[in-house]
Amino acid sequence: MTACASPARRRLLVQSALLLPLLALPGCATTLGSYGVEEGVRRLLTLSSQRAFARLTEPGGFYDDQLTRLTLPDTGGNDVLGALLRTNAVRSRVAMALNDVAVDAAERATPVVLDSIRSMSVTDAIAILRGGPTAATDLLQRQVGGALVEAMFPEFSTGLRSDALEILTAVAGARTGIDYMALARTGAEQAGQAIFRAIGREESAIRADPRSTRDPALIALLAGSALVR
Template identity: 75%
Template sequence: MIHASLSPQISRRRILGAAALVLPVAVLGGCATPLGSYGVEEGVRRLLTLSSQRAFDRLLRPGGFYDDQLTRLTLPETAGQNNVLAAVLRTNAVRGRIAMALNDIAVDAADRATPIVLDSIRGLTLADAVAVLRGGPTAATDLLAQSARGAVIEAMFPEFSNGLRSDATEILSAIVTAQTGIDYTAIARSAADQAGNAIFRAIGREEAAIRADPRRTGDPVLTALLLGTRG
């Protein structure tokens, strides 16, 4: 499989990216209880930070997108402009190989998205943080996606655009001699859009798991806030 040959640098970036997402857990002055001066806005940000850390920890591994049906990217149906190429792209073998390439590129693309997500969490406007904490299993992620989805997709697009021109061309050149008619921009745009949605689905899954059992986080502040806002 294509993703089996990814560089070990991916793992190093994964560790650095995950570490960057961890908010400082400094004890504020005057904390008399596990909540102390932490408010519900801090709780939402901690929830999103931990959810994002766990999601990216999965996604930035080799095969992180492809091996998970929740996040796997697929090749768009209309990827070729000439009849021969379109027919080739409809075969399962070729579609499967290019899908693997797309999902491998997504790992590098997601690495670009990590700081975007972090900045968005820090700058998130929380008009009613209590409502977010009391909301559904992915309420915080849904709010984050509304704020950051566009920027995440734009950050990942260049990685897909550049990666496709090497990986997809190499795959197709072994099958057809005419390589014209490939709409790389359309494929890259579709892949970036799919990857952006996949990232927020992955974050939402982690948020739901944390909400279901906040004590397992080992974070007394987050645990107290989540349990305290259950109505």
């Protein structure tokens, strides 16, 4: 994704990347038929991810949502920079920069999540479909959580050095020491958790009202017709 791409074009590209794997799944426009329960879990996760990333890649997609907002970790020490970082005004500005970087990092997360869904092993698909409202998302997080953080870390490492550093140096008046690598790691980990919370929220909504998807396969699976065969 190039830096010069407009926000609208970036969102279109991300959403297209999420939609294509869903359309490629078998039985997209048909009834359940030979459609497997294991593939149904993947379908549920693909749609949940599509909806979650569509929200997260909007401007302010992380910051404007209490469920996904990233927060600036506490900074210790008695130095000037540490004291400034503990003020609400500075913390708010840096937190907004952190969340802006998360939007770009979510683009890196897209192929990682989709590839993992397509290839993931679902050893007990029926139990997952019968499980709690985020059972499928929980499985996805266990299988891909670490890889997701590693995929987003470079974006945080680069983005914070350009965005947060500009803010901090403007306030402090000089480039003072701060562990950007630790901050980038924290940001990537927080973003990973936020992404799974967002996916889980969408999974819960789909489970609660599968008919709203207008997807015959998901409706049949979540209504229970596939679970009693």
